[in-house]
Amino acid sequence: MASTLSAYSDKIREMSVLSLICSCLATQPHPNTLVQYEDMEVKTLNKRTSGQAFEVILKSPTDLSPERPQSLALPPQKKEPSLGELQRRLQAAEERRKSQEKQFLKQLAERREHEKEVLHKAQEVHNNYSKMAEEKLNYKMELNKENRTARLNAMKQRLREKEVHAAEVRRNKELQSELSG
Structure with a gap:
């Protein structure tokens, strides 16, 4: 009012x-x-x-006419609910709570399952990457080893050729000194 x-x-x-x-x-x-x-x-x-x-x-x-219902009148008092009504409401609330709890647990389980899948996939990607990186490293090491071996062999070959050449030069000098001598 x-x-x-x-x-x-x-x-x-x-x-x-x-x-x-x-x-x-x-x-x-x-x-x-x-x-x-x-x-x-x-x-x-x-x-x-x-x-x-x-x-x-x-x-x-005060201007409201008597034939119109007075909207300003107090609303009727609510009657007190019976014990059976209260128990029914309580049981319905408990069922709603249980239903919501079950739905929440279901969503939680689905989320955990999804997280497991994501972790498993990430683990697979990591393992594949590690394996690929290891293979690349081994390939490069093998390639470097082959390159080193090839270079070493090439250097040995040049050294042999130089030794052969040096031996030839010495022989030629000896022959020349014998001829001039």
Whole structure:
């Protein structure tokens, strides 16, 4: 009731003095009334360039006619629920809780299963990568070993060739010294 009274007083402060006087004097609905509710009526004002204008007239609780039901009356008191009704509600709440718990556990299990799958896949990717990296490393090491062996063999061959050449040069010098000698 206090909130309705404060709403009325706020509305009265917002209304212009002329419309307040007119609404107090004219108790019958105006011919341009659009809608009439229990304690207020909405009517159109002259059209303006900015659009349609409406006026809302609030009626005080004393203006309500006796044939209309009073909306401001207190609502009927709720009767206390019976013990059976309380037990039924409690049982329904318990069933909802159990259902929600079961659904939550199901989602949790699905999430764990998904996490296991993701971890397994990540483990596979890691193992494949490690295996590939190891194979590459072994290949490079083998290639380096082959290259080193090939270079070593090439150096040995050049050394042999130089030794053969040096032996030839020495023999030629000896022959030359014998001939000139």
